[in-house]
Amino acid sequence: MFRAKIRDKEMPMGGLGIRRIHAAVDRIIHDRFYSGRAMASGPDRSGLAIDDLASVPALCVVAHPDDEIIGTGLLLTRLPAATIAIVTDGAPRDGRAAAHAAGFASDRDYRQARENEAVAALALTGNPSLSLIHFVVPDQKAIFNAASVTLRLMDVIRRGHFRYVITHSYEGGHPDHDAAALAVHAACLLLQANAFAAPIIVEMTSYHLLNGKMAYGRFLPHDKAGPVKTFLLDTREQALKRRMFACHQSQDRILENFPVDAERFRAAPPYDFLAAPHAGQLAYESYLWKIDGAAWRRAATRALNRLGLLKGR
Numbered sequence: 368m369f370r371a372k373i374r375d376k377e378m379p380m381g382g383l384g385i386r387r388i389h390a391a392v393d394r395i396i397h398d399r400f401y402s403g404r405a406m407a408s409g410p411d412r413s414g415l416a417i418d419d420l421a422s423v424p425a426l427c428v429v430a431h432p433d434d435e436i437i438g439t440g441l442l443l444t445r446l447p448a449a450t451i452a453i454v455t456d457g458a459p460r461d462g463r464a465a466a467h468a469a470g471f472a473s474d475r476d477y478r479q480a481r482e483n484e485a486v487a488a489l490a491l492t493g494n495p496s497l498s499l500i501h502f503v504v505p506d507q508k509a510i511f512n513a514a515s516v517t518l519r520l521m522d523v524i525r526r527g528h529f530r531y532v533i534t535h536s537y538e539g540g541h542p543d544h545d546a547a548a549l550a551v552h553a554a555c556l557l558l559q560a561n562a563f564a565a566p567i568i569v570e571m572t573s574y575h576l577l578n579g580k581m582a583y584g585r586f587l588p589h590d591k592a593g594p595v596k597t598f599l600l601d602t603r604e605q606a607l608k609r610r611m612f613a614c615h616q617s618q619d620r621i622l623e624n625f626p627v628d629a630e631r632f633r634a635a636p637p638y639d640f641l642a643a644p645h646a647g648q649l650a651y652e653s654y655l656w657k658i659d660g661a662a663w664r665r666a667a668t669r670a671l672n673r674l675g676l677l678k679g680r
């Protein structure tokens with residue numbers, strides 16, 4: 368049932384000093400080459416109804432093994448057919464800190480465990496019409512691989528017959544979530560530019576920071592997003608979703624934050640990925656990771672430029 372793995376090369380790592388120098392140089396180069404540029408915009412589908420979401424084939428593009436269960440665990444039990452593309456392997460290359468914290472000896476063991484967890488959780492959907500693609504980009508590095516992820520997604524979309532492509536919102540929750548959203552929007556923009564009837568982009572919920580508090584399972588408000596379609600889970604479905612969560616044993620402390628009583632979807636608004644998703648601190652900027660919003664947007668600019676999706680100067 369699960370097939371097709373595409374391996375990606377890893378990004379090199381550096382020490383803190385090197386990182387600061389790299390960030391400063393990155394800013395200078397970015398300002399020199401990209402100041403005044405804007406992102407090409409796509410069709411505005413705000414207000415679009417997605418009432419047939421559960422009854423037509425879909426592509427689900429998520430950043431990490433477990434996001435597909437968080438956002439679409441119940442929906443995947445109902446869809447007549449779905450392909451799930453998981454962009455990263457869920458294992459940060461951070462000197463094995465994340466692997467050790469999750470109880471694994473190496474990054475390799477950690478990413479293998481996360482892959483196995485995803486397969487086990489998806490098996491619980493009982494849906495024989497699911498297929499799974501791992502892009503295997505290192506965790507937290509999706510935006511640096513966004514152009515190649517976009518091209519791969521274009522190929523997946525071209526070969527499938529999807530009415531919808533479901534992905535994350537651009538909400539500053541996790542840099543990989545935002546990168547998955549960018550790649551989906553970029554892929555659909557490029558396909559439309561080539562007269563291909565690209566699927567409609569639908570958002571699922573993940574998490575973000577709102578007014579200083581983490582919000583799980585809710586959308587960041589956006590005035591151009593479609594109306595929210597909510598699937599309420601009954602007692603049996605909530606129990607099933609908890610069992611799916613339990614398959615992702617390495618993520619148990621994170622998953623306990625997510626509600627299991629509902630899954631929410633909306634037609635995606637058009638985004639300007641060169642602007643911050645919201646004012647103030649982004650969720651991932653509070654984690655002291657190697658990337659902040661400004662660095663993410665510089666990397667996004669380069670990816671969009673490579674894809675021919677920047678305009679003006």
Ligand SMILES: [Zn+2]
Pocket residue numbers: 430431434541544
């Ligand atoms: Zn995630």
